[in-house]
Amino acid sequence: xxxxxxxxxxxxxxxxxxxxxxxxxxxxxxxxxxxxxxxxxxxxxxxxxxxxxxxxxxxxxxxxxxxxxxxxxxxxxxxxxxxxxxxxxxxxxxxxxxxxxxxxxxxxxxxxxxxxxxxxxxxxxxxxxxxxxxxxxxxxxxxxxxxxxxxxxxxxxxxxxxxxxxxxxxxxxxxxxxxxxxxxxxxxxxxxxxxxxxxxxxxxxxxxxxxxxxxxxxxxxxxxxxxxxxxxxxxxxxxxxxxxxxxxxxxxxxxxxxxxxxxxxxxxxxxxxxxxxxxxxxxxxxxxxxxxxxxxxxxxxx
DNA sequence: TTGTTCGGACATTCAAGTTC
DNA sequence: AACTTGAATGTCCGAACAAA
Ligand SMILES: [Zn+2]
Ligand SMILES: [Zn+2]
Numbered sequence: 001x002x003x004x005x006x007x008x009x010x011x012x013x014x015x016x017x018x019x020x021x022x023x024x025x026x027x028x029x030x031x032x033x034x035x036x037x038x039x040x041x042x043x044x045x046x047x048x049x050x051x052x053x054x055x056x057x058x059x060x061x062x063x064x065x066x067x068x069x070x071x072x073x074x075x076x077x078x079x080x081x082x083x084x085x086x087x088x089x090x091x092x093x094x095x096x097x098x099x100x101x102x103x104x105x106x107x108x109x110x111x112x113x114x115x116x117x118x119x120x121x122x123x124x125x126x127x128x129x130x131x132x133x134x135x136x137x138x139x140x141x142x143x144x145x146x147x148x149x150x151x152x153x154x155x156x157x158x159x160x161x162x163x164x165x166x167x168x169x170x171x172x173x174x175x176x177x178x179x180x181x182x183x184x185x186x187x188x189x190x191x192x193x194x195x196x197x198x199x200x201x202x203x204x205x206x207x208x209x210x211x212x213x214x215x216x217x218x219x220x221x222x223x224x225x226x227x228x229x230x231x232x233x234x235x236x237x238x239x240x241x242x243x244x245x246x247x248x249x250x251x252x253x254x255x256x257x258x259x260x261x262x263x264x265x266x267x268x269x270x271x272x273x274x275x276x277x278x279x280x281x282x283x284x285x286x287x288x289x290x291x292x293x294x295x296x297x298x299x300x301x302x
Numbered sequence: 303t304t305g306t307t308c309g310g311a312c313a314t315t316c317a318a319g320t321t322c
Numbered sequence: 323a324a325c326t327t328g329a330a331t332g333t334c335c336g337a338a339c340a341a342a
Contacts, residue, residue: 059313059333071308071334097315100330106318109327306340313333320326 064092 060074066083067074074080079092 057312057334061314061332063333068333070306073334095332097332100316102317104318104329106328109319304340304342307338309335309337311333311335313331315329315331316327317329318327320324322324 062094062097065095066092068095 060076063074064078064080064083066086066088067080070082072082074082078094079089083089083092
């Protein structure tokens with residue numbers, strides 16, 4: 001039941017080409033009706049100019065070690081939301097990228113001008129670039145091709161306990177590091193139009209208004225809090241997800257938020273005692289890069 | 303119903319190769 | 323030197339499974 005997964009922080013954005021949607025867009029439209037997913041465009045992107053082009057999935061440059069190990073979405077702030085959520089903010093550190101190996105021969109490349117290459121390449125180009133406009137990688141990455149209907153937001157506070165799922169933070173016990181709790185949430189303004197929903201009530205289109213953790217006041221350390229304040233546009237994705245994906249998990253995904261203190265554990269034992277935070281492979285095949293260790297994602301490519 | 307595991311799709315990086 | 327290619331490397335979605 002992935003839908004109820006509290007880790008689906010990066011909720012699927014109904015309009016996003018996430019997953020296999022984008023590639024599938026190159027498929028013949030006739031397959032559309034038989035496609036299981038409802039988050040599809042009836043036409044390949046670029047074929048219908050009026051269709052908002054959707055951004056691709058967005059990744060952080062460097063996930064923190066916790067998110068990396070858990071295969072879960074991280075964000076640029078440190079500590080990241082997920083670590084804060086699980087009360088392991090102090091363990092939120094950037095993962096290390098292993099150095100790329102050098103000296104590997106690659107063989108001749110395909111020609112780009114079509115002089116020396118196979119014929120179908122040109123056709124491929126057209127298919128891949130419907131617009132016919134080559135976009136530098138850097139630009140493509142920096143400029144989302146579509147702007148999701150992100151509602152304007154304004155900071156709003158709520159009294160402790162106002163939302164059952166966001167209970168008032170407990171007072172730190174003596175000798176214990178205080179938990180960090182979001183104290184301010186953003187209320188989208190105005191509310192997006194009514195959402196059509198598919199089966200399960202999963203929204204088709206953008207999700208209904210949620211309250212987005214925006215910043216952390218005391219006892220959240222100031223140096224961290226600033227990172228969660230209404231961000232510079234360049235950092236919006238940390239919360240608003242310019243990739244058009246749902247900014248935050250549905251309300252019930254926050255339910256486990258207090259989990260960290262609901263089940264008190266000795267400092268430093270959180271990760272070990274809370275397997276959901278690390279998601280290390282049982283078979284010992286480290287799924288995630290742990291400084292040179294193989295990650296399952298890399299293997300999948302081979 | 304909620305939380306965990308993990309296969310694999312997708313995104314990014316960057317050295318090798320190509321072109322100017 | 324600048325640009326392009328494409329494999330290595332990394333992120334994390336989402337379904338299956340497990341536990342409460
Ligand atoms: Zn993280
Ligand atoms: Zn973290």
